[in-house]
Amino acid sequence: MKKWNMIIDVAECTNCNLCTLAAMDEYVGNDPPCMKAAPKGVINKRRDGIVIIDPEKAKGQRQLVDACPYGHIWWNEELQLPQAWPFDAHLLDRGWQQTRGQQSCPTGAMRAVEVEDDEMARLAREQNLEVLKPELSTRPRVYYRNLWRYSKCFIGGSVAEEKQGVVECIEGASVQLVKDGASVAVTTTDNFGDFKFDRLDEGSGSYSVQIFSGGRSKVLQVTLGTSTNLGEIKL
Numbered sequence: 629m630k631k632w633n634m635i636i637d638v639a640e641c642t643n644c645n646l647c648t649l650a651a652m653d654e655y656v657g658n659d660p661p662c663m664k665a666a667p668k669g670v671i672n673k674r675r676d677g678i679v680i681i682d683p684e685k686a687k688g689q690r691q692l693v694d695a696c697p698y699g700h701i702w703w704n705e706e707l708q709l710p711q712a713w714p715f716d717a718h719l720l721d722r723g724w725q726q727t728r729g730q731q732s733c734p735t736g737a738m739r740a741v742e743v744e745d746d747e748m749a750r751l752a753r754e755q756n757l758e759v760l761k762p763e764l765s766t767r768p769r770v771y772y773r774n775l776w777r778y779s780k781c782f783i784g785g786s787v788a789e790e791k792q793g794v795v796e797c798i799e800g801a802s803v804q805l806v807k808d809g810a811s812v813a814v815t816t817t818d819n820f821g822d823f824k825f826d827r828l829d830e831g832s833g834s835y836s837v838q839i840f841s842g843g844r845s846k847v848l849q850v851t852l853g854t855s856t857n858l859g860e861i862k863l
């Protein structure tokens with residue numbers, strides 16, 4: 629049977645949150661009929677893969693908020709109800725081919741696809757799609773393209789020089805990233821003097837950034853926690 633999946637391209641997402649607002653708007657003062665129609669049990673997975681929290685059986689069960697390893701169940705204090713986004717099932721059931729969030733996305737970063745599991749596995753393989761926390765083997769149906777942009781870190785900066793009191797960008801400076809005495813990557817600065825080393829592991833420790841241009845050089849030490857912008861570096 630075909631099931632619903634969501635593909636989100638992190639590279640196209642500008643974090644404008646329009647999809648979140650659209651989804652909130654969709655559910656204001658509105659108990660989706662699909663939730664009421666859910667079969668027995670507090671949380672049910674429909675045959676099309678959509679997970680539904682029963683709004684009556686789940687009343688008062690705050691512990692469900694902590695049960696979700698993805699942090700995607702929220703507590704509604706007013707209704708005393710744990711709630712999760714039900715993939716706009718009430719709209720899909722009416723024949724919609726997209727969710728409200730997808731409809732409101734200005735960049736096309738998100739796309740709902742209804743395919744067989746084999747077909748989704750093929751898409752994930754061919755398009756390098758990833759899920760969050762694959763180690764949990766929960767087989768989530770939200771897939772991400774370019775997830776490294778969210779899960780990895782960068783070290784960046786801008787190389788400049790001062791000439792007669794004027795600061796100018798240095799284009800074409802060679803920048804090398806070194807860890808434990810070995811070269812990790814080499815790049816050159818662009819016409820703004822900028823450089824960036826991406827896809828580094830968060831908290832991966834000490835690096836040195838070695839910059840060379842026109843016979844001058846500079847070495848900076850960086851301890852990488854989260855992404856680090858070294859700012860303007862004057863040679």
Ligand code: SF4
Binds near residue numbers: 640645647648738
């Ligand atoms: S609407 Fe699109 S671009 Fe904006 S946050 Fe959502 S997915 Fe990202």
